[in-house]
Amino acid sequence: MTAGRTVNSQSQEWGTPHKYAEAVRCFFGGAVALDPCSNEYSVVHAKTEFMLPKNDGLQEDWNYPTIYVNPPYGADRERGTTIRDWLAKCVLTNQKYGSEILALVPVATNTGHWKQSVFGKARAVCFLYDTRLKFLENGNGGGKGAPMACAMVYWGRDYNKFCNVFIEYGAVADLSGLIGTEIGPTKSQIKLQF
Numbered sequence: 378m379t380a381g382r383t384v385n386s387q388s389q390e391w392g393t394p395h396k397y398a399e400a401v402r403c404f405f406g407g408a409v410a411l412d413p414c415s416n417e418y419s420v421v422h423a424k425t426e427f428m429l430p431k432n433d434g435l436q437e438d439w440n441y442p443t444i445y446v447n448p449p450y451g452a453d454r455e456r457g458t459t460i461r462d463w464l465a466k467c468v469l470t471n472q473k474y475g476s477e478i479l480a481l482v483p484v485a486t487n488t489g490h491w492k493q494s495v496f497g498k499a500r501a502v503c504f505l506y507d508t509r510l511k512f513l514e515n516g517n518g519g520g521k522g523a524p525m526a527c528a529m530v531y532w533g534r535d536y537n538k539f540c541n542v543f544i545e546y547g548a549v550a551d552l553s554g555l556i557g558t559e560i561g562p563t564k565s566q567i568k569l570q571f
Contacts (some may be wrong), residue, residue: 386397392419392513393447393481397529397546401445401479404542411441412449414463418513419444435462439470446480464494471498471532478533484526495552501536502550503529503543 393401398420401416402409408424413434416424423445427434434456448463460482467478484504485491509522529546531539540549 392416393421393445394511394513394518395420397481398422400529400542400546404479404538405443405445405477408443409445410443411439412445412447413437413439413466414446420513421447439466439476440474442476444470444476444478446478448480448482452484453488459490461488461490461494464490467532468494468498469528471558475534476532477535478531480530482528482530484522484528495530496555497552499530499532499552500534501531501539501552503539503547505529505532505547505551507546 379443380538381438400480401421409421410423411425411427412419412421412423413427415421415428415434417428425441427437434457444467446463446467448460449458450460452459464482467480470476471478486496505527507522508526509524510527511518511522529543533539535549536553540551542547
């Protein structure tokens, strides 16, 4: 999946770096139940992987106990979706099934999708120390770094476990005590069906 706001290569298969895939598996006790936006080069190795064109991860049901999401960061013009849709589905899935969900996303605290799906919804966030996270391109390292800071966002119940696993990768913040105005559902949240 694209790892930036602009694509710097012909590849559309930008994957999670090895160290973060290992941290995600560690957090989930060794295995990830679902990766809804996987690709043939993924090093996450979830038990269930949704891959385009056969499976559109936003259209599939996410009733799995542990989910890792490294969504496309740009707009999918063909499907009419953006990262906002992926984060909204993380929130709705956590609320509906109680799934434990981790998502590797760009830090964009001023955007509507952070205000609607992260702040007041997620349990915690790790602002990663890697200033230009180097995603895997077609399964290989060495590509250009992401043009923005990234974070691991967590929707779930166990803040202490999240903190213990991800503290070595960045600054961890507990989001459960945030106080602010509740933002209503977006068009994206309304159109997502289960």
